[in-house]
Amino acid sequence: MRMKPTALVTGAGRGIGRAIVLDLAREGYDIAGVDILYEPKNDKSGLFEVKACAEESGSVFLPVRGDIADLEGHGRILEEVLGRFGKIDLLVNNAGVAPAVRADILETAVESFDRVFGVNARGTFFFTQKIARQMIAQVQENPEARPAIIFITSISASVSSPSRAEYCISKAALSQAAALFADRLAEHGINVYEIRPGIIKTDMTAPVKEKYDSLIAEGLVPQKRWGYPEDVGKAVAALAKGFFPYSTGLILEVSGGMNIRRL
Ligand SMILES: NC(=O)c1ccc[n+]([C@@H]2O[C@H](COP(=O)([O-])OP(=O)(O)OC[C@H]3O[C@@H](n4cnc5c(N)ncnc54)[C@H](O)[C@@H]3O)[C@@H](O)[C@H]2O)c1
Structure with a gap:
């Protein structure tokens, strides 16, 4: 029997992470979802709502409590995931x-x-460093394995918003981290991709909804609509299918055309 591929998604409890989990579930992945918010009694929102939805597609979903900023906790997250699935393919x-x-x-x-x-x-x-070491060990054990890593950065990796400099700088740094891991892991057959979402309707952007409603109505986004978490989920699923084997380091923008320079 072929083992199902397994994915580890951080920030899986809502928004873009939730949509990524559900698209990967439809693609036949079993998934571990990490989130700082972990409420086993709440099945209306958060990791346990996502678990119920993912399992409707026949996937196993493992909710994992974890704070990605807390380096000390990374080992325990990895142990929990390996304890359940034995490997991480994505x-x-x-x-x-x-x-x-x-x-x-x-x-x-x-x-x-x-x-x-x-x-x-x-x-x-x-966190990526830790998982990458695990993936290298998997490839050494099974040279047929083709694990992959996807970074969700942002158009803010290159677009300036002087009212949130720390966010833009963090995403520019993360974009470079994606390129560095792509370079280093290529010899192990581990592809690394970057997705840059544009303006996506989630809790994160809820406080600035009116501002973006106006900007979109005024034509900021060529496709003239908000992005939805599912737009990013589909992009992740497309990469996860393995149809980009010779494209490590790829940067895929999911922004309704904001990547187009316009006059
Ligand atoms: N919404 C957008 O317009 C947009 C655009 C570009 C990029 N992004 C990026 O996409 C990703 C998801 O964004 P979203 O809009 O879904 O955000 P969101 O705030 O709606 O959801 C983020 C999820 O991550 C979890 N989380 C936050 N800090 C964490 C931590 N330290 N450890 C573990 N989990 C943590 C939260 O609890 C939440 O469930 C983020 O990296 C964000 O920067 C979002």
């Missing part, structure tokens, strides 16, 4: 935070910089 680094308060770059607070950088860049970098 890592999706989706967990990320926006600044709690948008402040002009001339006023960026050290605490906010450290918090955002701690999750989006520092924590995700060291």
